[in-house]
Amino acid sequence: MATQKNQKPDYEKMLRKAGIRITRPRRVIVEILTGCEDHPDALEIFRRAAEVDSSISLSTVYRTMKVLEGLGAIHRHAFEGGPSRFEQAGGEHHDHLIDIDTGDVIEFKSDRIEHLQNEIAEALGYDIIHHRLELYGRKRKTG
Amino acid sequence: MATQKNQKPDYEKMLRKAGIRITRPRRVIVEILTGCEDHPDALEIFRRAAEVDSSISLSTVYRTMKVLEGLGAIHRHAFEGGPSRFEQAGGEHHDHLIDIDTGDVIEFKSDRIEHLQNEIAEALGYDIIHHRLELYGRKRKTG
């Protein structure tokens, strides 16, 4: 097994370790998250879950997202003007560029920005607990 | 008059120029904004307005904030886990550090971060329309 940059969380193990029951709806939801390349919102996860098991309710999706967020297994992003969107944790920290036309999310990372943020907080006498850096942009048309 | 860094907008003039009527409720609201050092939300503005004229409705506060935002006279910030908070436009661009214990907002500015953001967007083939940088922190206890 080579060096793996994006280590996906083993949701079932995390839930079990935290003493949280693995139920049918939760299994369906974490399976969706595992095979998920984008940043869906709760309703979208609900729709994908309903294709597997139409008895799953939206409440359960919301509740499960909250549980997983609490375990640190997923991250919640409240991008502008829309519902929260989720992504699995476990990869490297990164920030987001949101295409304002399509809603597409592009991940990026800048150690230099992180560093400057820390310098700023330091200078103001604060410890950063977390931050939010979102660029809202439009694809540059070349030509 | 020396070089003035924080030029407060003359709301009445802006409204008049945009052909928007200056009514009693609007006058009260913009007066509150003018003499306002913090980042209140709509409900807080409503409360402060009610002290001057208790007949002003919350709807009108929301509507007025929307109008002023449209004119570029105020900025709306949707910080984590709370309603939108407002500040008057006209000062220099800046970002925010939010004290997660008190909700206090500290403004800061970093040309270097701005520059790096542009570099990143450039590299990804995007033009930045706007961005959001928020640091959520806790006061470092010295000692």
Next chain:
DNA sequence: ACAATCTTTGCAACTGAGTGTCATCTGGCG
């Protein structure tokens, strides 16, 4: 395998922030 226990579920009712509707009111021009 079974009951006991305690969590989780689906449903529906609720909350909070903000928007839309509409009859009434009013700012500002003529």
Next chain:
DNA sequence: CGCCAGATGACACTCAGTTGCAAAGATTGT
């Protein structure tokens, strides 16, 4: 002044998410 489009307050509504509750389901002990 009188007019009247635009603004207001009241209230119904939306949207995202949360909560209360009775019924269903997952673990544990035996």
